[in-house]
Amino acid sequence: MVSLTPDAVSCAGLAVGYGRPSLAGLDLAVAPGETVALLGSSGSGKTTLLNGIAGFVAPLAGEIWLAGAVASAPGRCLPPERRRIGMVFQDHALWPHLSVLDTVAYPLRRAGASKAAAHKGAQAILEQLNLSSLAQRRPGQLSGGEQQRVGLARALACQPAVYLFDEPTAHLDASLRAAIGEEVARRRHADGAAAIYATHDAAEALALADRVAVLHSGRLAQLASPADVYAEPDDLTVARLTGPLSILDAPITPAAPGKSTITIGPTQTTVPSTTAPAPAGPTPAASAVLVRPDWARLERSLDGSGALPGTITEIRFRGPHTDYYVATPAGTVLIREAGPPHADCGPVRWSLLRARLMPREHQR
């Protein structure tokens, strides 16, 4: 089946980098209206990829297509100003010599609007973002959050087909982060543009995106929905990047389809499980059990049937929930439960609700 609307962004066999590829063999398609999060640690090539899509770096290999037309290929690069891309930069990149109003009017001026019309359009965008009171200020007179919202307003003024966000909240505190995230989601739903959002924050990526592209060691490690990258990571690196986890070292025997029996100390438990694909190369000798903090539960009584043994060694209250670190014969497991602490350090019974079986990583 052939889709009638071309992808907003599509990368094929793409390698980007400065001299040496920092990302290679990348295939990624973003549909109109879709948000894809690029999740990776610093240095994983997120920013380089965004710069490639924006047209600031020519690819070393492969192609970038925008709205069904080739935009970048080795030695051939559509200039950035003709790509209909709006970018929000990590360090805001606000022009120090222009006021907020002139900054937001800038893309409109470049699109050919008269000065008055551009100011009027900019004024309207600033009103939408509740920034009208800052119109005459210079970037130096704005707080970090205000600067980032002005950066967002400027990207909106480009009326782009694709938004690129380069860790826009990296320098902001938690509450501003949430506010910017909401604003981004609302904007995108309003105008139906595609968005690519680079971040190193798993929570942000999972909350914002329709799909998450996990980047590490110079390649696209996994591309899936937020629920899938969280629950079914392909390897341990992806698992670590996408949220908190525990790894248990326990013998596994297959039970019914989609279920496995896991032996922890003297006790056996059978839980729904999925298995990660085996990596190429020598078959790993054993599997490890990956447990997300919400996949296990503390039992209220010490003698629950089928419950597993353990000892709470550490309790961390985190506001909406509490983290319990439980030492078990198979290793420490992190269990997250809602509300303030309701157990004390000491012996405890716990049960496993589900598990992901991972091929063990090669010895380093």
Place this chain on the structure above:
Amino acid sequence: MRAATEAKSAAKAAAAAKTTAAKAAVAKAAAAKAAAAKAAAVALVVGLIAALVAVPLVSLARIAAGAGPTGIWRALSGPQARVAILHTVAVAATVTVLAVAAGTALALAIERRPGRRRLALRLGVAGPLVIPEFVLGFAWSQAYGPAGLSDRLAGLTMPGLFGPAGIIAVLTVYGLPLAYLAVTAGLAARADPALERAARSAGAGRWTVLRTVTLPLLRVPLLAAAALVFVTAAGSFAVPQVLGTPAGFATMPTLVYNDLAFSASSAAFTGLTVVALALVVLVLLALGPLDLWLARLRPSARPESPLTASTARTAVDHVVTVIVCAYAAFAAAIPMLTLVLTALTRGPGLLPVPANWTLANFGAGFSGGGGVALLRSAGLALAAAILAPLLGAAVAGLARGRWRGPVATGVTLAYAIPGSALAVGIIIGYGRWLDGSVTIIGLAYVAKFWVFGHRPVQAALDRLPPGLTRAARLSGARPATAVRTVVLPPLRVAMLTAAGLVFILAFHELTMSTILYGPGTETFAVVIMNQQDLGGVGATAALAVVLTAPVVAVGALATWLTHRSSRSARRPPITPIFRNDRGLTYPRRR
């Protein structure tokens, strides 16, 4: 019993009060002492500025004012002075426009792209700075003038070389690197590539970005560069002297020199002080307000960001490379090569082929006390190179807070005052004690080049994170130890740089030396100029080579070392303080 206890406790309380009071008094005394020391230090710096800058200027003004308003008017409106003022303003303005335009264009073309050839291109642009003005002017006359190399080889001479066109061309060669360096620094400090990228994705083309983002961001460095170029061109003596005087084209500095050298009347002396003072006013009008304004702007603390990646623009790259190479060859390489050939060739009319080579010109040049003058120049330059960074560090370290701006401006103005005017002022102010001595020349050097000891040290000091000394103090260092262990080491490279710069400038100095020297205190540059006056072309060329060669060699070595250290320092993202720690300039201590 009770009474005894009470008495005891009372005594204790009294003793406690006494110790507290004593402690407070000690603290107060210490604070007062520190304040007094600081005040004394500030007074010392201000006093030195007064002695080196204010006294000469006031002396100049006193003599000029002695002529009365009509005298001043007559001196300024006389045909000679009027023409010289007009020439100076026209030449300096033209040079400023040409140098800033070309320097900006080249900096934008070269500095925004990665590439290994950038160092060579930078050297091609900035290289002429290490050639003394007089030497380059003389070398141009030998290369492109009548009976010069190009004339003899191809029958080509540069039209107007002796006159305004030649003066403007050579002065532009000196102004261009100043503008280039200012724009380069501005690009690194202000023009974050993300700002230009934001404009590109906002729909602006390459040229629109240049017009609406890059150039506006560079406004301040460009203004500063323009002022600096104007001041340098207006105050230049050597180039107009060697290329203008033979054609009867006078500027204010050459008028001052020739009046001083060739007329003995006191009326003429008053006239020349008026012209010198007018030159000072001209330069201060161009620079003074700007420097005060710039001093108020906070230094931008933006970290250096990676350069914009170029998308395949090799064709443009090649064109820029060819332009810079052709320019460097025409402006510096061919004239300097001609100079060397002239120095090695037996007679002025002979072709510079090996059959005609000789070292006799060097012997002739050094026959009349040239060797002693060379040693004298080296000694003077060394003294200035030691004193200027120390005084510069004093200004940078002591003058803080509200003193900072005015003191820095005072030091800068000392440089901006044209050498001719400063030298005449120093003669009037200190001549009755020091006339014709080496000391008076050294005094002039320190006054003029103080700013080069100050600026690098101040810049290095501004780059230090504010917490450094506090952290050292909390780690147990006394104030002096803190300064010695954590502030001075990162400043050492800046002070060495300053010393090297001052040495070169002082070694090459001609303008003030020609006015201040007496019998037996000629500097080497003065000997060369006098040799040229006598018409000994070969001997002049030989001495000019000797004056230029050591500095070029040291400059090449320093460039190589900094290039090495910057290259090795670029890899790990380290704090700027330690950046200079790498490489040979400054070996790391174990």
